[in-house]
Amino acid sequence: MSEVILSGIKKSFGQNLIVKGVDLQVREGEFLVMVGPSGCGKTTLLRLIAGLEQVDSGEVKIGGARVNDVPPRDRDVAMVFQSYALYPHMTVRENLAFGLTLRKFPEAEITSRVQEVAGMLELSHLLDRKPKALSGGQRQRVAMGRAIVRRPKVFLFDEPLSNLDTALRVQMRGELARLHRRLSATMIYVTHDQVEAMTLATRVAVFNGGILQQVGPPLELYNRPANRFVAGFLGSPAMNFLEAKREGSGFTGKGFTLPCPVDVPADAGKVLVGLRPQDLRVAAQGPLAGTVDAVERLGFDGYAFLSTEAGPVAARFEKGTNVTVGDKVSLAPVADSLHVFTEDGARALRHPVDRDSLEVAS
Amino acid sequence: MKRLLALVLLATAWSAQAAGDAAAPLKLWHAYRGGEETAIIQVTQLFTAKTGVPVELLAVPYNAYADKLTNGIPHGAGPDVFIFNHERLRNFHAQHLLAPASKLARGDYFPNALEALEVDGQVYGYPMSLKSLALYVNTKLVPTPPTTTAELLAMLPALSDEKAGRFGFAYENGDFYFHAPFLFGFGGELFDASGKATFNTEGMARSLAFVKKLQDDRFIPQEITGALVKSLFNDGRVAMIISGPWFAGEVAPSVDYRVVALPTVSETGIPLKPFLGVEAAYVSSQSKQAEQAQALARFLSLGEASLVRTTVGRQIPADVAAYQLQAVKDDVLISSFREAAKNATPMPNTLEMLRVWEPMKLALRAVLQGGTEPQDAGALADRRYRALHRERPPDASPLPWLGLVGVMAVGGTVWVMRRPAPTLPFKRRYPDVALAATYLAPASAGILVLVFIPFVVGLSLSLFHYEPGQYSFVGLANFIDILASRGYSISEPLSFYFTLAVTLLWALVNVVLHVSIGLFLALLLKDPLLKLKGVYRVLLIIPWAVPNYITALMWKGMFHQQFGAINGLLVALGMEPVSWFTKFSTAFAANVATNTWLGFPFMMVVALGALQSIPQELYEAAEVDGASKWTQFRHITLPLLRPAMLPAVILGSVWTFNMFNIIYLVSGGEPGGGTDILVSEAFRWAFQRNQQYGFAAAYSVLIFVVLLAWSSFTKRLMRASSEVMG
Amino acid sequence: MNRPSKLKMAAIHAGLMLTCMATLYPVLWVVKMALSPSDSLTLTVNPFPESITLEHFREVLLGTDASGRWLFGRQLLSSLVVSGATTLVGLALAVSAAYALSRFRFPGKEGGMQTLLITQMFPATLMLVPIYSILEKLHLLDSLTGLVLVYATTALPFCIWNLKGYFDTLPRELEEAAVMDGASPAQVFIKVVLPLARPALAVTALFSFMTAWNEFILAATLLNDPTRFTLPVALQRYVGEYKVEWGKFAAGALVISAPVMALFFALQKHLVGGLTAGGVKG
Ligand SMILES: Nc1ncnc2c1ncn2[C@@H]1O[C@H](COP(=O)(O)OP(=O)(O)O)[C@@H](O)[C@H]1O
């Protein structure tokens, strides 16, 4: 029993309401990733779960028990901090053993657990060093190891990879995924990096401004974003949004008309049309036209960033297509690829039909 | 078995009896050193041998002696008998520290010694020894001592050669105790018929003119201190000096000398009459064994005790019979001092006498340092006397004050209650209150009892007037006197405003110097390639480790006009020697130099730490941007140092503001109190001007207010700088 | 960093040596007085003794009282006890108070910090009389305990300020990590915070030690037993009403300063980092 249930959580610092009423269930054994822009309250929420902050109202349940008034050490959760927070005056071994020593584990048990974790994280040869003498990646692993040795019900990670370089990040991402499979513990992971979210998560929770926007498996969020924010936050480059009005059988906006899918109600009026750049191709002919401002070639294909009458738009082009800055080109959407949102972006009106073969943005 | 039991019984019985018999030891306090201490130890052993009453001796440092007595005796923590000079008698008496000398027989002592110990016809204390000044003559240089000032003046030119560092005569001429013989010798009076001090007299002007001429003619050295007198006399570089019996022990064996009475003033026919000081054994009013204490005190002053004190302690006994003893008769030194003391005037033990010292010293130094004519000095002293002498202000009713406190308490409560209720319950807003309270409790309790209560007591003292033995409530009278600058014009030294300005200047100059020197050295030491860095650093923090009263005494010596190292250096560099303590600017500079020496290491260490916290990349970035070293310093080092240095600077400024030791020990407020800062002024009122604690407390409150204003200003600075840092 | 030129280095060394000489000069003088046979204040430019004797040191160090007790030994012990206890008590009180002021939120916190600074502003000379009365009420006259309490509390404001400043610079996350690892508040404090604050603790300890080690007025006023006098009180005995025994005074001053200098030397690595300002990360 190690699910985490948040209901109606609110938290403010001084006059500022930071977490504005969050309901969220994290299932046992799940890898839940919380994403959102910087400052949206992710860390705060994590600290509320850990017990490092007290909720103003609402309820935190871990493993079925209400823990609002339980101090952190009795919640049986472990936390990996963004800055690692390794004890600088202790060796790696002492850092790892600290939590166990405090809990008065027998000496032999401590040694064996530390050995085991050190082995798992390839830290065995570093056990007698102080944190100062470790590289960034090594410190990160010690920080994780410190959480793992205790075998807690719930792991909390606060942007644990954000201080690493790209290569290490990719490697550690893999290790984290392996770790989750191996420990099959509940993990709550905070990041602002959507790639981490998409690759690691069982489910993703997207936050903005202290409000939970949507929770679900990564692909569902990618394919069926509940609102403009989620749609724009996940996927790279970000989804294009075009203001349009339903007119007859099409959406008309500034300088374009797109065919309207049949499942959009006729009285929709003004809407926001969302088109992922991957679904918009540079073509000889198309309903949208614009001038190329910048080009990103990724090898196999690439993205062109254009200005159109309706605003800036990103579109994909295939290898072999000749696109240069300054060109005027036409753009054609892939069939059935339109997301439609209400004019204010608060709610999705339709999504394209799931295409499982669709690749996730790299 | 039985034997053992008997033994045990016997032992218990014996110890019980011993405990019952052994009288509690009498406590005897003194401040003697050397031979005098040896003598007093022997004498008390004699007493114990005679009476069976043990005596417990305590030698107290002289600097803390009076404080220890005035604090200890009323709280029952004092001695049964103590030895002190009679100068403070009136003061002790007013504080009810003394019991009358009940076993004293007047005939045993010299009348002028008894006179010194009398208050309202009652004698307090048993006179032990006499202290008065006499003439020490180097017999190699002066075979026949002068008996008149005319003879003296005739001898001096031949004996003096300033260039060669030789002088005919020397004494501590800046000290009124040493000038008093001249004042009286020239017919001067210290008190008028009504017993009030007078300064503007004929005798005063004439005596000052006489000693000034001695100095102008280079017969005596400049800025004379006791140490100087001693070293000159021992080196044979001065022929005659004036000093007391205590000096005999300081004379080097190589010097042949004799002691004679001071010469007679030829113009008036009056001998130079020194003050007579009487050292006496006093019985504490709180003694639990008054009988035995009286017996001890009497014993110390007479008979065998006298003899031991004379032969071993080299004291001049005050009992008549001692001089009948062959050993004393044969002692040339003792009998010469006895001769000299015959002319002596007992120093009055009145409170009025205590008020004389500071104006007299001012007048003396003003004349000797030049700038004031002898005939004008009396008026100068008189003015200072009137400024220092405060009549007791009329009593004020404490009722309005109690009312005020009440109103403030009520107002405070109302204000707290009426504050808008916080949106969150208390527990929410301050989740850690209970924990915080446990962590803070011990320190708060300590600070409350031993810092805060004394502090509040100190604050409230400012509303009282103190005369030895009693406080009276006077409301704001002390503050009014200070702020209205009673006795001085505003721009005159010793007016509150002048002293405040000096204090501010003092704090400012010091802090600027501390910080800039500290920072400069830190910048030098920061260089990563510098060798011997550790050695330099250790050497440079040494001043911090030396207790500052020692530092102050060292520097005082270094600034001596004729013999100090600083002037030695100036002369070596071909400059004129400077008389440091005769002008405000130089005296102030001397204080500042000392305090800078003392204070820069702290700032250096702080700056070193602060410099370390500035990331090296910033300099590298600036280097890439082509910034010059100076620009880097201006735009990176300084702004980033600010938040780290500021707390230290604030603390440093508060410390400097109250840096009493340096002012007191280096310049001593010279010239004429000009370099005194507020704290040293408060100190003078508390301890040198008849213990005007209330007035001193009022000064302290004003100091406190000034610092409070300063700290709220710096708080703003801190806030601003932390905003800069984000 | 490009290599600094030889010239610049020479200039730096010259500057530092000059300052060191100015710094050492007065100290050499004290040494000279302590080693010179005469007992008077020597007024000469030359800071080196013309002839050397250890007589003053011998007298200061080996003097006995009337009953043959080795005074210096006892007074040294007394000084060490008083200063050591002051350091321990002061540090214990200051550390916990500073930690609370740095980490917890509670009403009156700002005011408390201000008050601490304010207590530093009232001239100490006037506090003697009330302190004496309070100690009498507590039955702590003529006891080393009383002395220790007064020293420890008078040193407290500075100690608390310094430590609080340092605690403020320690990252909170370390403590939170310990909390998550299961540490109680006391364990967090003892196992994580204190070890991390070592430099500041060292400096603060040095300050408390110095406060107690150098003070004499209060010690002389409170203590009534020469074998329990602290060393500065013993030193002040050489300053008499009529004369000062300079040679012994200087020797005593050196003896008293020596341990403090040794402490400075031992702690100099921490000294730079341990003052509040040094701990502030830019
Ligand atoms: N202890 C605190 N006191 C005051 N404001 C805070 C505190 N912790 C966080 N905040 C504020 O709450 C907001 C959310 O912070 P955080 O949860 O750290 O965001 P995220 O982790 O999503 O970047 C920020 O605006 C931050 O300034």
Ligand SMILES: [Mg+2]
């Ligand atoms: Mg965060």
